[in-house]
Amino acid sequence: MIALKKYLLIFLAMSCIFVAHAQNEEVQFAKFPLKISFGNHAVGFPFQHSFKAFNPHFSLGTEFGLNKNLKHQIYISSNLGFIRNKVIGNTIPLDVDFGYRYLHKTGLFLETTLGLGILKQYHPRNVYQYSESNETYDKISDKGLTTSLVGFKMGMGYDFSSNNQHPFRIGINHHFFIQTTYFEIDNFPIMPQSTTNISITYKFKKQ
Amino acid sequence: MTKNKILSLFICVALLITSSCKEDPVTPDNEIDCTTNFENHSNATSFQSVVDQFSNNGFVGITVLVDDPIDGLWMGSAGYASIEDNVKMNPCHIHHTASLYKTYIATVILQLVDENKLNLEDKLSDHISAEVSAKIPNGDAVTIKNLLQQRTGIPDIFEIDFITDFFNDPMKAYTLEKLLEYVYDKEPLSAVDTEFHYSDANFTLLTLVIEKIEGNYVDALKTRIFEPLNLEDTYFLENPEQAPVGLADSYWDRYGDGNIENNSDIQIALTAGLSGSDGIVSTADDLKKFIKAVADGNLSTNNTLMTEFLAVPNSTQVYSGYGMGLMKVNIGGGDWYGHFGNQIGSGAIVLYHAEKDITFVALQNTGTFFSDEIKEKFFYELLRDFEAILL
Numbered sequence: 176m177i178a179l180k181k182y183l184l185i186f187l188a189m190s191c192i193f194v195a196h197a198q199n200e201e202v203q204f205a206k207f208p209l210k211i212s213f214g215n216h217a218v219g220f221p222f223q224h225s226f227k228a229f230n231p232h233f234s235l236g237t238e239f240g241l242n243k244n245l246k247h248q249i250y251i252s253s254n255l256g257f258i259r260n261k262v263i264g265n266t267i268p269l270d271v272d273f274g275y276r277y278l279h280k281t282g283l284f285l286e287t288t289l290g291l292g293i294l295k296q297y298h299p300r301n302v303y304q305y306s307e308s309n310e311t312y313d314k315i316s317d318k319g320l321t322t323s324l325v326g327f328k329m330g331m332g333y334d335f336s337s338n339n340q341h342p343f344r345i346g347i348n349h350h351f352f353i354q355t356t357y358f359e360i361d362n363f364p365i366m367p368q369s370t371t372n373i374s375i376t377y378k379f380k381k382q
Numbered sequence: 383m384t385k386n387k388i389l390s391l392f393i394c395v396a397l398l399i400t401s402s403c404k405e406d407p408v409t410p411d412n413e414i415d416c417t418t419n420f421e422n423h424s425n426a427t428s429f430q431s432v433v434d435q436f437s438n439n440g441f442v443g444i445t446v447l448v449d450d451p452i453d454g455l456w457m458g459s460a461g462y463a464s465i466e467d468n469v470k471m472n473p474c475h476i477h478h479t480a481s482l483y484k485t486y487i488a489t490v491i492l493q494l495v496d497e498n499k500l501n502l503e504d505k506l507s508d509h510i511s512a513e514v515s516a517k518i519p520n521g522d523a524v525t526i527k528n529l530l531q532q533r534t535g536i537p538d539i540f541e542i543d544f545i546t547d548f549f550n551d552p553m554k555a556y557t558l559e560k561l562l563e564y565v566y567d568k569e570p571l572s573a574v575d576t577e578f579h580y581s582d583a584n585f586t587l588l589t590l591v592i593e594k595i596e597g598n599y600v601d602a603l604k605t606r607i608f609e610p611l612n613l614e615d616t617y618f619l620e621n622p623e624q625a626p627v628g629l630a631d632s633y634w635d636r637y638g639d640g641n642i643e644n645n646s647d648i649q650i651a652l653t654a655g656l657s658g659s660d661g662i663v664s665t666a667d668d669l670k671k672f673i674k675a676v677a678d679g680n681l682s683t684n685n686t687l688m689t690e691f692l693a694v695p696n697s698t699q700v701y702s703g704y705g706m707g708l709m710k711v712n713i714g715g716g717d718w719y720g721h722f723g724n725q726i727g728s729g730a731i732v733l734y735h736a737e738k739d740i741t742f743v744a745l746q747n748t749g750t751f752f753s754d755e756i757k758e759k760f761f762y763e764l765l766r767d768f769e770a771i772l773l
Contacts, residue, residue, distance in 0.1 A: 217550060218546050218549035218550050219546040219550065220546070223546065224546060224547070224550045227550045227551065228550045228551060262549050262550070262552055263549055264636075298636060298641065298643050299643075300643045300644060300645075301466075301643070301644065302641045302642065302643060303465050303633075303641070303642045303643075304640060304641055304642065305438070305640065305642075307438065310438070312442070312462065312465040312642060315641070317641070320637045320639065357637070358636070358637070358638065358752040358753065359637070359638030359752075359753055359754060359755060360752055360753060360754045361754055363542070363545060363752075366549075367546065
């Protein structure tokens with residue numbers, strides 16, 4: 176909770192700085208902005224255990240607008256990330272999401288997405304495999320496990336470009352996703368997880 | 383010259399004393415004395431062949447003990463106690479026993495009944511604080527007997543909430559009350575004494591009862607069971623530092639893809655940290671002594687009550703009945719009773735065949751909890767293969 180407050184304070188401070196430097200030039204932006212997110216990963220259901228353990232998460236992404244309505248934006252986004260987690264294993268998630276963003280005239284926005292993706296997950300420790308020929312366990316290089324994910328995001332933030340001020344959008348978001356499969360067991364085949372992030376989206380100016 | 387000789391002798395003696403006092407590290411890589419030879423046993427080859435087959439098929443290391451009145455004792459092992467240190471498993475290695483804990487706790491409860499300190503029909507709420515019993519589902523109605531027979535309707539501790547907590551902090555230690563918080567104010571699964579629902583909470587509550595009557599449940603286990611039975615290689619881990627020399631390392635096949643990871647530190651933390659649900663590490667031989675004592679009624683005059691099995695309705699369970707801290711297992715070769723232990727880095731079976739007077743103990747160091755395949759192999763196929771030879 177304290178960590179969440181810190182994120183909010185950082186977000187508000189950044190908002191103030193950018194608002195203070197507001198400009199009024201008309202600028203056209205290119206289609207594919209660059210989104211950088213960093214935050215914390217946790218095992219659990221939405222908003223559960225979000226900051227219980229330090230498992231850093233970082234991702235790069237972009238999005239593509241499906242309509243031209245500034246107030247009600249519909250878009251497809253994609254993110255490639257990295258999660259450092261010493262318990263469930265380091266993970267590379269790649270997701271594609273279908274999103275909706277409500278942008279208020281002040282520049283504040285709320286957004287939600289639904290998405291699918293794949294995860295490449297690596298064992299957090301040395302891995303051994305039984306060798307039938309010499310009846311020993313040999314240390315092997317970890318090729319990881321590829322599984323699928325399904326999840327949703329909820330976020331809010333401030334779009335500085337809405338008033339043609341700066342080519343930035345900053346936000347906080349919570350991404351809940353279910354990894355399937357994790358264990359080979361019938362009653363718990365999934366691994367519920369989430370990342371809570373601060374994101375900065377940079378919109379490239381149209382040439 | 384004489385002075386030098388005396389000085390040298392003194393240094394040698396000092397070195398010998400200090401080296402002999404040096405504590406062994408807590409790993410199974412120490413040479414533990416395990417002089418066993420069962421080659422003359424009439425089933426030695428067949429038994430060893432089954433154990434070898436299992437160690438080549440998903441189990442890092444495995445030990446099996448069979449004791450029957452005709453052929454006597456046989457113990458055999460295969461695989462590794464530690465892959466990293468290249469230590470072969472042997473019958474004297476110590477293993478995590480997980481839910482076998484329930485049979486020990488049931489035994490202490492029945493001893494307290496013997497001593498009129500407790501009555502099986504007593505309400506749980508008569509023996510624990512009102513604050514705790516008020517938060518337990520059916521907490522005001524369940525009796526000691528209901529808890530022993532797992533007919534309380536209290537949900538299990540090790541459900542999704544615990545699992546997500548575990549994956550955020552696998553080394554966490556729980557007190558009895560902390561562990562019970564996982565079932566506080568939950569909806570009961572059934573009315574009291576109507577259905578069987580396997581729940582570790584039942585035995586955590588019984589542990590709390592022992593704690594209230596005896597002061598310290600670990601001391602009660604030691605003085606009432608470990609010491610009278612002379613279980614020299616049985617230990618209760620109250621913290622991870624107490625892990626004994628000779629404890630086999632633990633492993634798991636996390637994704638069920640044949641790739642094995644060492645999870646000894648997590649397994650030790652769980653054994654030591656799940657107060658009222660786990661804690662005992664032991665050897666095959668000590669477990670044989672314990673189950674024989676239960677079977678022979680040497681621990682409590684009420685031991686016979688433990689085998690009043692009531693049907694377990696879920697037909698997918700390997701065990702078809704549950705008594706008081708004892709399972710009834712029948713996979714075709716008659717009734718066995720004892721208990722299974724299911725953990726993330728180990729698996730344990732202790733069974734006694736009353737009709738044939740046979741004891742069967744199997745211990746292994748590959749996690750069963752998160753793998754249906756390993757569970758099926760260990761808790762069903764291993765016993766089936768041994769039954770085929772034995773019965």
